[in-house]
Amino acid sequence: MWFRRLAYLVLMIACCAIPLALLWRALGAGGWTVAEALIWVLAAAVSPWIATLGGSAIVGFAVLMAGRDPLRVVWPEARLDSDATLTLRTALLVCIRNEDTEAVLARVRPLLAALDARGVGDRFALFVLSDTQDRDLAATEAEAVEAFRAGLAHPEHLHYRRRESNEGFKAGNVMEFVQNRSAGFEAMITLDADSVMTAECVLRLARLMQQNPTVALIQTLIVAQPTAAAFPRLFQFGMRHGMRAYAAGIAWWQGPDGPYWGHNAIIRIAPFRDHAELPVLPNGARILSHDQVEAALLRGAGWEVRLDPLEQGSYEANPPSLLEFMRRDVRWMAGNLQYFALLRLPVFSWMGRIQLVLAILLFLWSPIVAAIALAALVNALDADPRAAVDRGSGIAATVLFALLFFAPKLLGALEVALKPAVRAAWGGGRRFAAGVAVEFVFYLLLVPISALNQTVEMAAMALGRRVGWAPQSREDRRVPVGVALRALWWHTLAGLALLLGFALAGWIAFLWALPLLAGAALGVPYCVLTADPALGMRLVRAGIAAIPEEHDPASPFPKLLSPQARAA
Numbered sequence: 001m002w003f004r005r006l007a008y009l010v011l012m013i014a015c016c017a018i019p020l021a022l023l024w025r026a027l028g029a030g031g032w033t034v035a036e037a038l039i040w041v042l043a044a045a046v047s048p049w050i051a052t053l054g055g056s057a058i059v060g061f062a063v064l065m066a067g068r069d070p071l072r073v074v075w076p077e078a079r080l081d082s083d084a085t086l087t088l089r090t091a092l093l094v095c096i097r098n099e100d101t102e103a104v105l106a107r108v109r110p111l112l113a114a115l116d117a118r119g120v121g122d123r124f125a126l127f128v129l130s131d132t133q134d135r136d137l138a139a140t141e142a143e144a145v146e147a148f149r150a151g152l153a154h155p156e157h158l159h160y161r162r163r164e165s166n167e168g169f170k171a172g173n174v175m176e177f178v179q180n181r182s183a184g185f186e187a188m189i190t191l192d193a194d195s196v197m198t199a200e201c202v203l204r205l206a207r208l209m210q211q212n213p214t215v216a217l218i219q220t221l222i223v224a225q226p227t228a229a230a231f232p233r234l235f236q237f238g239m240r241h242g243m244r245a246y247a248a249g250i251a252w253w254q255g256p257d258g259p260y261w262g263h264n265a266i267i268r269i270a271p272f273r274d275h276a277e278l279p280v281l282p283n284g285a286r287i288l289s290h291d292q293v294e295a296a297l298l299r300g301a302g303w304e305v306r307l308d309p310l311e312q313g314s315y316e317a318n319p320p321s322l323l324e325f326m327r328r329d330v331r332w333m334a335g336n337l338q339y340f341a342l343l344r345l346p347v348f349s350w351m352g353r354i355q356l357v358l359a360i361l362l363f364l365w366s367p368i369v370a371a372i373a374l375a376a377l378v379n380a381l382d383a384d385p386r387a388a389v390d391r392g393s394g395i396a397a398t399v400l401f402a403l404l405f406f407a408p409k410l411l412g413a414l415e416v417a418l419k420p421a422v423r424a425a426w427g428g429g430r431r432f433a434a435g436v437a438v439e440f441v442f443y444l445l446l447v448p449i450s451a452l453n454q455t456v457e458m459a460a461m462a463l464g465r466r467v468g469w470a471p472q473s474r475e476d477r478r479v480p481v482g483v484a485l486r487a488l489w490w491h492t493l494a495g496l497a498l499l500l501g502f503a504l505a506g507w508i509a510f511l512w513a514l515p516l517l518a519g520a521a522l523g524v525p526y527c528v529l530t531a532d533p534a535l536g537m538r539l540v541r542a543g544i545a546a547i548p549e550e551h552d553p554a555s556p557f558p559k560l561l562s563p564q565a566r567a568a
Helices: 002-025 034-064 070-074 101-117 135-150 169-180 199-211 228-256 269-275 293-301 322-342 350-381 391-418 421-426 429-462 481-505 507-523 522-530 533-542 561-568
Strands: 090-096 126-131 158-162 187-191 213-221 265-268 302-307 314-316
Touching: 002 228, 002 391, 034 070, 034 228, 034 350, 070 228, 090 169, 090 199, 090 561, 101 126, 101 135, 101 199, 101 421, 126 135, 126 169, 135 158, 169 187, 169 269, 169 322, 187 199, 187 269, 187 533, 199 213, 199 265, 199 302, 199 522, 213 269, 228 302, 228 322, 228 391, 228 429, 228 522, 228 533, 265 269, 269 293, 293 302, 293 350, 322 350, 322 429, 322 481, 322 522, 350 429, 350 481, 350 507, 391 421, 391 429, 391 507, 429 481, 429 507, 429 522, 429 533, 481 507, 481 522, 507 522
Parallel strands: 090 126, 090 187, 126 158, 213 302
Antiparallel strands: 187 265, 213 265
């Protein structure tokens, strides 16, 4: 691995150094102001994170274009005999809290039936781990579980337990199972309430775990389920082809120090029980985002954590609207920022600490970029001759940083476009290109809204605001204008004020800022429009932002449109 990481480090340095050198030249053209110095320092601080996106996507693109099995490229030592007898006993853990239990179990039913049909049902058992606190909801939940049990071919393979106290949140529930109820099982597959996994995917994971005894955790590449709702449809389209390149890249250079994303992964129970219990934070609080910490603890104990970068039947659902996306974002951010308190613990390897730092930077880049925008506005309005900027170098630096930031999506789309069979699975080149274009605009508008929201919420947390782990809304619904306005009024005002400031500085400054800030200014109509079912159905009928499952007759999901409606 040392050669891979050395090569990746060289690529990272190049991805940081080239745009920073151009930015230095641009800002220092007429001398240096305080604002210019601040811009460069902040850009240098955030450039490693942006370079990680670009560098991993470049490596992943090369892996995917190599014409070989990506797993064999990123994990050459892996043993996988698909015909080997499966002896590993695996618990399927479904973690729920205030969910529509019937819908959750309906997503698991096809998996259990398929495992039984393949004659390996006795190797698996389903455990429903509940943290529901409301007693009325708990009663409905228990009834749904019993109704589900009655329809199973092997009802003894279903186990249900609801905790009275949800100490430690989902991670505490899983650890309680591992410590007290996992006897007879060697591995577990963690599922969220919206998870869907095919039998082929589960069996692949189980065989990989069985045949590679040094591995404690294997994370699958998770992709989104088909949907007709506009916001998640567009979001997941970009994430789908973007994550292909990014995941292959990080699997290549991270190797046995891979990520854990909290679900749709297989875990060896013994090392998880012995080494992955989460520490309590110095202030006595519990860790909210458990996954990366658990992966780092396992690696620190000498076990391997691997990412299988193949799309192989591992699915999740995305938030149905911008407002739900922002709520989830804040919960994740609150959890990831807790990692600051863990970095000095001796239980982590150096790569484990890098994983935690990357998780922090996933959100910390937002206030840094917001500060860069404010400093750029101050400099643009400054009449001091030293505030002059070399336009050519400045534009080149901006373009390079943007290309690195968007590299996972751009290179993922290029990989699909260059492979005829893959392109056909996405609906053909013309529809795929249209989807890429629409999603790019969608995401370009989303980024400033999300960055502003993260920045202000981070400041509120620094001032003492506490963020809990509230249940997630998964239902598609319209967002009325009034609701969007109450949630996004300050994002809109901030975006308009910044754009006005850049406009006062000149048309070149305004054009530079427009793609970076337009989303914030348009937050309210963006939120309402992307939650409109009519827009979603128009996208479906046009085949825009369609993922491969919409064209696959063997897809585990029902078709979004009937053949007659699709033809119309």
